[in-house]
Structure formats: C-alpha cells, structure tokens
C-alpha cells in the first residue's frame with residue numbers, strides 16, 4: 001500500500017486497531033489508519049456547554065496559536081479557520097483586528113456561532129461559496145488528523161489562498177513525538193476513526209511542497225493532553241485532572257482548583273519542564289507548520 005502523502009511503496013502495517021490498519025511510511029514517517037471512513041462529524045454531540053464553561057482556557061490557547069503566526073500576517077488579514085469548532089480562534093482573531101471567518105462540519109457549531117455572534121459556516125468547504133484566491137491566510141487547528149483525504153483538502157484550501165497567502169496547520173498529533181515513541185499503541189492520539197492521519201515534519205512538509213507552499217516555519221509543542229493517563233495505562237477516552245492542568249499550563253492560565261502539593265508540582269514544575277525539553281528537541285506531541293503560497 002502506498003503512503004498517501006509521499007506515495008512511497010515502502011510502508012508497513014504496525015497494528016490493527018478498531019478495525020483499522022495502522023500503517024507507517026518508512027520514507028516520510030507518516031502514520032495513518034487505513035481501511036475505514038471518518039467519524040460522523042455533522043452529528044457530533046454538541047460541545048457548546050463545555051466550551052462555554054472553559055471559554056477562558058480555550059481563548060488563551062487560541063491567542064497562543066494566533067501569536068505564533070502574527071508575524072507573517074498583513075494587518076486586517078482575511079483569515080479562514082478550517083475546522084473552527086466553537087469559533088474561539090475566530091473570536092480572538094477578530095478581537096485582534098483580523099477579518100476572520102470559520103467553517104466546520106459539525107451542526108452544533110451553528111449554536112456556537114449564535115452564542116458568540118461569529119461568522120461560522122456549517123458544511124463542507126464546497127458549500128460555503130468562498131471565492132478562489134480570496135484569503136490572506138487559512139489556519140487549521142487540531143483538525144488535519146481528522147481528515148479522510150488531507151491531500152484533496154489541502155488542494156482545495158490552497159486554491160482559496162491569494163498568491164503569497166499563508167497556510168498554517170497547527171497542533172496536530174506528531175508521529176515522531178516522544179509520547180508516540182514511548183507509549184506506542186497506547187498513544188492516546190491513536191484513535192480511529194476520530195484520528196486518521198498522524199504527520200511527521202517530513203510528511204507535512206511533503207504535503208505543503210507538493211501543493212506549491214514554501215515552508216516558513218514549524219515547531220512541536222508539549223506532551224499534550226492524555227500523556228499521563230497513557231503512561232498510567234488508562235483508556236484513551238479518559239481525561240484525568242492532570243491532563244486538564246496540562247492544558248491550562250500550555251495555555252498559560254492558572255489551574256482552577258489546583259490544590260494539593262502533587263497537583264501543584266505537576267502543573268507548575270513537572271509539566272512545564274517536560275514541555276520545554278520536548279519543544280527544544282522537536283519531540284513534542286503536537287506539530288505545527290506554516291507555509292506560504294508561491
């Protein structure tokens with residue numbers, strides 16, 4: 001079976017999981033789940049109440065994502081958030097003076113749009129009627145791992161970019177991160193059909209370059225959520241209190257209710273130190289890359 005990203009024949013099966021064949025490309029280190037379709041995103045249960053409750057945390061995370069790409073954005077840039085979910089990035093970008101809109105498949109996103117008064121389109125990309133070459137930047141945060149066909153989607157997105165426009169793929173599961181290398185088939189991000197593609201820096205750069213994008217920068221960050229529960233052998237769907245602290249630490253917010261010496265140590269010392277080491281060594285769990293259309 002060919003690698004869906006670099007088209008190499010040098011791929012092998014690593015394991016069978018939930019009826020999917022988890023495969024690895026030996027040329028570009030791409031991992032993917034073959035043999036099934038994506039999850040039913042239009043009918044995803046609503047996450048609105050959760051986002052309303054955790055609004056400040058998610059807005060802080062989105063400010064960090066925006067901060068990473070600001071240096072490449074023209075003032076007032078027109079930005080599309082592909083896979084926008086609750087719209088927290090669109091909200092932060094609009095407050096920072098950008099002309100940001102979002103799109104997502106999940107129907108509950110319409111309720112988020114109404115709640116925060118945001119221009120979020122619900123439906124597939126072709127249903128939105130966006131004009132070709134109409135965006136200065138397209139961001140996609142925690143989204144490309146969910147796509148059944150990242151190559152086809154990237155082609156569609158690049159057509160919507162103006163010449164010189166940016167594509168920023170942010171915080172996707174990293175197939176060369178320490179969490180995957182250490183926890184193997186217990187890696188929490190290995191969850192088909194929810195996650196189908198796991199990029200390395202090499203495979204994501206290959207995807208970018210094959211669509212005429214010059215890579216401007218990339219980074220990996222943190223251990224991400226679920227690291228401690230994976231190490232403890234807990235289920236992928238369980239989110240521990242420590243994982244919430246991790247999110248808060250990554251976002252730079254105070255851990256709400258962070259009581260007790262162990263939790264204090266985890267949120268203020270252990271997780272920041274582990275994250276700093278992973279960021280420097282490019283072994284973080286989350287991969288980010290920014291490219292510019294020629």
Ligand SMILES: [Zn+2]
Pocket residue numbers: 003004005006007008025026027028029030203
């Ligand atoms: Zn490959």
